[in-house]
Amino acid sequence: MDINQAIAQLDWQKEPRGLYEPIAYTLASGGKRLRPTLALLGTELFGGKEEEVLPAALALEVFHNFTLLHDDVMDRADVRRGRATVHVKWNDNTAILSGDQMMIEAYKLLGQVKEDKLPQVLRWFNQMATEICEGQQYDVDYESREDVRMAEYTEMIRLKTSVLLGNALQTGAYIAGADQESTAHLYNYGIHLGLAFQIQDDLLDVYGDEKTFGKAIGGDILCGKKSFMLLTALHTADAQTKEELKYWLARRDAEPKEKIRAVTALYDRLDVRSEAEKAIREHTDAAINELSYLPANAAREQLQALAEKLANRSN
């Protein structure tokens, strides 16, 4: 099953164009297609049929892209996957309304799930969608808080990133008829995969290559995001370095490149990168450990390889 092909076959040639064009544009921008891939692997792991999980897999990809669309408005992000974001290419109102419609499209796809599986799949999906919004709200809240603890950060990224991956795997397995215990292990694999993924994202925001990464480097630094990098720096710095860091964070008028360079230099000095790499390794190992409880087959091998690949990604 080529998931990109399945996404390309979704029909957006509908009226009014102002509503559907931004949806087509968003979904054509590529991305890793991680969520539908996980849903398919979750099904494959338990010998289920691809065509039965496909509607849910597509729903998850459309929903994920909806969250990116609205997040980009809220974060005033201009570039995503190397292209202008919807609110830049069109305007804020278009991003809001086409985003709303994308969420509805996700539910439409979900509505195609087999009737006997639909109630549970819908309940899980709603729970996951709620947690993503809660995670986004915590992310916003934390930008104006000085005392964010690492445990709060971890919970925030679990909500914002992990639960969608866990849900994809869980839903795929459930549709294939997996037992509850296996489904739970698979969900936990997704949670750790997501945590590793997000810490890697935070790392790439500082040390990534703009062209490969697809978005501007240093965005988290400029908007004061309580990223893994910043929290680690704040928690490990001596008094003087901490003052320096806070000085730069408070300088909202600073020339962006200068600010990014200065904060990155402090991260270098504190070797924050090593701490991030250590955390990524730990969550990757924890994810792979969850796989040991699951059927040993080609799908499991792919899930293991995926965890390793994501831990070493540069985009």
Place this chain on the structure above:
Amino acid sequence: MDINQAIAQLDWQKEPRGLYEPIAYTLASGGKRLRPTLALLGTELFGGKEEEVLPAALALEVFHNFTLLHDDVMDRADVRRGRATVHVKWNDNTAILSGDQMMIEAYKLLGQVKEDKLPQVLRWFNQMATEICEGQQYDVDYESREDVRMAEYTEMIRLKTSVLLGNALQTGAYIAGADQESTAHLYNYGIHLGLAFQIQDDLLDVYGDEKTFGKAIGGDILCGKKSFMLLTALHTADAQTKEELKYWLARRDAEPKEKIRAVTALYDRLDVRSEAEKAIREHTDAAINELSYLPANAAREQLQALAEKLANRSN
């Protein structure tokens, strides 16, 4: 069943407060509770149980309030039901994110519908939600178009307003086990009721009382909305009056009160109000006619009285 009480019992005392407070605020602002009332009457008409339709009824009210929340951001509306809108009381990002969560909450409530009815109810709901977004997009598109036809306007308000009323009635009846033909008549009643309702809304935007209406008078005039009033005026005016009207519409710099007064004077001269009242009467009669195909009982009487009441409303 007191629908206001059921809405008040929904629990928003959850964390993070920044996400849920605006939802509680929006749902506490009152309103006519028209959609859940219609869902309950749809069920009652066919002898169904109130508790079985309640989740869907609440889902419709939450969804409706979500659309108002996002519409108010897009329209830059400051006041709704006599209170500051969410994007004014908080900010745009809060309105976007809490709005998204409200849509998810609607789907959560919908997920509580009995499992044997859920697939169809979900499909109809998704179709209705899509049509509302399409209607909103047409509304936006028409603001910058000079040649909107009355048929386009009618289709736009059918999508933006009517389908939600039709869906509420249809869903209520379906959950009570109504046959397809009856459900279709009830849906059509909702469509006409919605058309009458929206034309009345357009009328009240010009001739309403600000205190009773709950929002600023003349909003449609200021933002160049292709309302029933404006389209009727443009289509019935002689060449000179049409020029006068276009002159005022083009004056985006005009003092708001002066512009509203001038356009209203032109509406007076063209007796647009009578045309609107005629259209409201026609759709109200058409709605009531659909009821003649349905069981003659107390619920049907209430639906008939409701159509009459809405045709004569001032808020």
